[in-house]
Amino acid sequence: MYTPAIKSRFLVAALLGMTNLSSRAKPSLSSRAKPSLSSRAKPSLSSRAKRGICFYALLVTTACSNGAPGGPATRQGSTLASIRARGAVKCGITQGAGFATPDDSGHWRGFDVDFCRALAVALFNDPNKVQFVPFTQQQRFSGLQSGEVDLLANGTSITSSRALERNFHFGPVYLYDGQGFLTPKSSKVERAAQLNGATVCVQQGTTTELNLTDFARRNSISFKPVVMEDLRAAVGALAGGRCDAISQDGAGLATTRTMLRNPNDYVVLPDRISKEPIAPVVRFGDDQWLEIVNWVFRAPVQAEELGIDAKNIAGFSGTSDPTIRRFLGFEPGISNGFGLDAKWPYNVISTIGNYGEIFERNLGPSTPLGMDRGLNKLWTNGGLMYSPPFR
Amino acid sequence: MSRETRAAFSRATVAQAIGLGVSAAVVWWLARNTQMNLEQRGLSLGFDFLRQPANFDIGDTSGLPFNPADSFGRAILVGLANTARVSVIGCALSIVIGFILGLLRLSSNPAWRGIVRAGVELMRNTPLLLLLLFLAALLHNMPAPRNAFEPLPGVFLSDRGLVLPLFSRPRLVGFNFVGGVSLSPELAALVGALVMHHSAQVSEIVRGAILGVSRAQGDAALALGFTRLQAMRFVIVPQALRAMMPLLATTCVSLTKNSSLAVAIGFPDVVSILNTTANQTGHSIETMLIMIVVYLSLSLLTAAMINRYNTRLLAVGG
Numbered sequence: 001m002y003t004p005a006i007k008s009r010f011l012v013a014a015l016l017g018m019t020n021l022s023s024r025a026k027p028s029l030s031s032r033a034k035p036s037l038s039s040r041a042k043p044s045l046s047s048r049a050k051r052g053i054c055f056y057a058l059l060v061t062t063a064c065s066n067g068a069p070g071g072p073a074t075r076q077g078s079t080l081a082s083i084r085a086r087g088a089v090k091c092g093i094t095q096g097a098g099f100a101t102p103d104d105s106g107h108w109r110g111f112d113v114d115f116c117r118a119l120a121v122a123l124f125n126d127p128n129k130v131q132f133v134p135f136t137q138q139q140r141f142s143g144l145q146s147g148e149v150d151l152l153a154n155g156t157s158i159t160s161s162r163a164l165e166r167n168f169h170f171g172p173v174y175l176y177d178g179q180g181f182l183t184p185k186s187s188k189v190e191r192a193a194q195l196n197g198a199t200v201c202v203q204q205g206t207t208t209e210l211n212l213t214d215f216a217r218r219n220s221i222s223f224k225p226v227v228m229e230d231l232r233a234a235v236g237a238l239a240g241g242r243c244d245a246i247s248q249d250g251a252g253l254a255t256t257r258t259m260l261r262n263p264n265d266y267v268v269l270p271d272r273i274s275k276e277p278i279a280p281v282v283r284f285g286d287d288q289w290l291e292i293v294n295w296v297f298r299a300p301v302q303a304e305e306l307g308i309d310a311k312n313i314a315g316f317s318g319t320s321d322p323t324i325r326r327f328l329g330f331e332p333g334i335s336n337g338f339g340l341d342a343k344w345p346y347n348v349i350s351t352i353g354n355y356g357e358i359f360e361r362n363l364g365p366s367t368p369l370g371m372d373r374g375l376n377k378l379w380t381n382g383g384l385m386y387s388p389p390f391r
Numbered sequence: 392m393s394r395e396t397r398a399a400f401s402r403a404t405v406a407q408a409i410g411l412g413v414s415a416a417v418v419w420w421l422a423r424n425t426q427m428n429l430e431q432r433g434l435s436l437g438f439d440f441l442r443q444p445a446n447f448d449i450g451d452t453s454g455l456p457f458n459p460a461d462s463f464g465r466a467i468l469v470g471l472a473n474t475a476r477v478s479v480i481g482c483a484l485s486i487v488i489g490f491i492l493g494l495l496r497l498s499s500n501p502a503w504r505g506i507v508r509a510g511v512e513l514m515r516n517t518p519l520l521l522l523l524l525f526l527a528a529l530l531h532n533m534p535a536p537r538n539a540f541e542p543l544p545g546v547f548l549s550d551r552g553l554v555l556p557l558f559s560r561p562r563l564v565g566f567n568f569v570g571g572v573s574l575s576p577e578l579a580a581l582v583g584a585l586v587m588h589h590s591a592q593v594s595e596i597v598r599g600a601i602l603g604v605s606r607a608q609g610d611a612a613l614a615l616g617f618t619r620l621q622a623m624r625f626v627i628v629p630q631a632l633r634a635m636m637p638l639l640a641t642t643c644v645s646l647t648k649n650s651s652l653a654v655a656i657g658f659p660d661v662v663s664i665l666n667t668t669a670n671q672t673g674h675s676i677e678t679m680l681i682m683i684v685v686y687l688s689l690s691l692l693t694a695a696m697i698n699r700y701n702t703r704l705l706a707v708g709g
Contacts, residue, residue, distance in 0.1 A: 137670075138666060138670060141670075141673070141675075142675055161673070162673075165672075165673060166673040195566070196565060196566075197564060197565040197566045197567050197569075198565075198566040198567070199450075199551065199566065199567060201657070204654070204663065204666055204667060204670070205666065205667075205670045206670070209447040209448070209667060209671075210446050210447055210671065212447075212448075213446055213447050213448045213459040214446070216448070217459065223448065224448075224450050224567065225447070225448050225449070225450045226450050226577065226657040227450070227657055227659060227663060227667065228655075228656070228657040229654045229655055229657075229663070229666075230655065233524075233527070233655065233656060233657065234657075236528060236531060237531050237657070240528065240531030240532040240550060241531065241532070241533075241535050241550045242530075242531035242550045242551075242576060244566050
């Protein structure tokens with residue numbers, strides 16, 4: 001007989017409550033989901049139990065962790081200490097082509113993955129000292145809050161309520177995006193405002209539902225939302241004609257389009273109905289960790305601005321340019337705060353590459369996603385990517 | 392009361408008091424830890440968010456008026472109405488169809504018996520989620536609204552669901568039908584899957600209960616000149632009903648809980664709405680508490696109603 005989802009979630013919560021699992025024991029519960037080539041944003045339905053555990057991880061830990069040692073690291077300096085003790089960064093990601101997907105050999109690749117690896121290089125000089133924990137959009141915040149991961153790099157956009165009401169800190173924006181629509185070419189829709197009365201499939205657990213409703217109210221039109229938990233269900237509904245459009249972040253739409261059988265029969269409308277600044281998220285209360293994340297995420301942008309990439313970086317070792325010497329750590333004492341290796345920016349760029357390389361490799365025109373840099377160009381080229389100075 | 396009885400009584404009382412004390416201590420310990428950990432994270436518990444505007448829309452509202460400016464509380468109410476609608480329709484259909492299937496399995500016609508048996512086994516041994524996704528995919532591939540199938544004037548069947556000409560005559564405007572009453576394909580898929588799965592279970596309950604009635608009862612009825620149908624109707628089924636009522640109650644309760652699978656296909660049931668609410672407001676613990684209370688009350692309510700009927704049944708039959 002089928003065990004109802006609710007019942008199993010409740011049972012799991014109850015069982016964990018009885019056995020007093022500390023959150024340090026939790027990582028064993030966090031399933032590393034099986035690789036499935038899907039969109040940025042999705043759970044495999046095969047793992048309902050896992051999802052139940054993750055979604056209510058917050059409840060379990062808050063009820064059981066007792067604030068004792070082993071509780072979620074939120075005190076000053078404790079995140080870095082537990083990463084050092086563990087020997088790896090734990091990075092919360094959301095699977096999706098171009099952003100985080102395991103390749104044939106199970107090696108994670110993607111835009112978000114590269115930034116997580118940059119952290120591992122800065123801390124351990126080894127891009128593989130990182131554990132990837134896949135979350136759905138619905139589980140991610142509980143996963144971070146319960147201490148299951150050290151940060152989220154999974155397409156979460158900065159919003160005031162997440163920062164002010166839910167006590168999360170955001171690092172630098174590493175992708176500027178906006179919500180749009182994907183429609184079949186056969187519907188002959190060219191602008192979002194023409195979608196009045198349309199049935200729009202959206203995925204649960206994001207700000208998408210909110211933006212969609214705001215857009216409709218602003219333009220005095222109406223949509224019929226069909227809210228799916230699994231993005232693949234939404235893709236099936238669009239392909240079958242149940243929905244007239246799918247609405248999500250622009251980068252997500254590029255990924256979703258590749259999931260359709262005939263991607264060329266579908267078009268991403270030019271309208272962007274919201275601002276989605278994508279940034280890494282960390283828990284409240286550990287400024288040291290926040291600053292490490294801040295500067296590691298900025299380094300690839302700074303490198304691109306200075307004209308440094310993975311291929312030419314070795315040639316800069318003899319440079320006399322003081323800005324570059326400081327940035328790459330040839331002059332000690334500038335980059336080595338918090339006990340990081342003084343040459344961590346050098347290591348990051350030589351292993352992972354600069355921002356342009358990371359973008360082109362995972363999302364750019366030569367990839368199936370075929371995204372234009374747009375707002376993500378450097379500020380010197382008319383975009384918004386700008387790093388505060390390394391000095 | 393003899394001395395031994397009194398001693399046994401007080402021993403039982405002490406044991407129960409200890410049991411109660413231990414349970415209370417565990418609950419208190421969990422609650423205190425929750426509170427401490429929430430404070431540590433700078434979070435607070437509270438249900439004030441229920442009055443905030445929801446700012447999201449709901450595709451299928453069971454006929455309740457809802458717009459995005461309404462509160463989260465109202466959105467949850469709409470979700471609850473959707474869950475209740477699915478549960479009531481699903482439970483009623485499962486019992487009726489299951490009853491017929493159960494009787495057919497006992498039919499003297501081997502063809503009927505075989506067909507029903509194959510169908511029931513197929514449904515009982517297929518995961519409900521699979522059935523649900525299959526039905527949803529099937530209904531999503533119906534013709535587009537422009538090419539909707541119109542079996543009767545004003546009745547349209549398309550991938551937007553079934554539109555009936557009640558209250559006003561539906562017509563196609565742009566992407567969708569306006570007017571009339573429409574049943575969404577998600578509702579149809581959910582009710583369909585739940586009914587298929589649970590009516591198979593009901594049919595087994597019915598079959599078992601009927602076989603449990605003494606053979607002599609049927610033989611006696613036939614000897615008195617009843618036809619087979621009359622013997623079933625007046626002698627066997629009334630006795631079998633008493634055996635099946637508690638099991639039917641359990642089936643309805645489990646159908647109610649299984650309706651939470653709606654979230655997989657995009658039907659806005661109470662779990663789906665609460666998930667969205669938790670995500671927009673960050674109040675995961677409160678929404679989970681609401682979820683527990685909702686399912687507990689729905690289950691207890693269903694059980695209470697069927698038990699009441701069962702008590703009446705027992706009072707009537709000798």
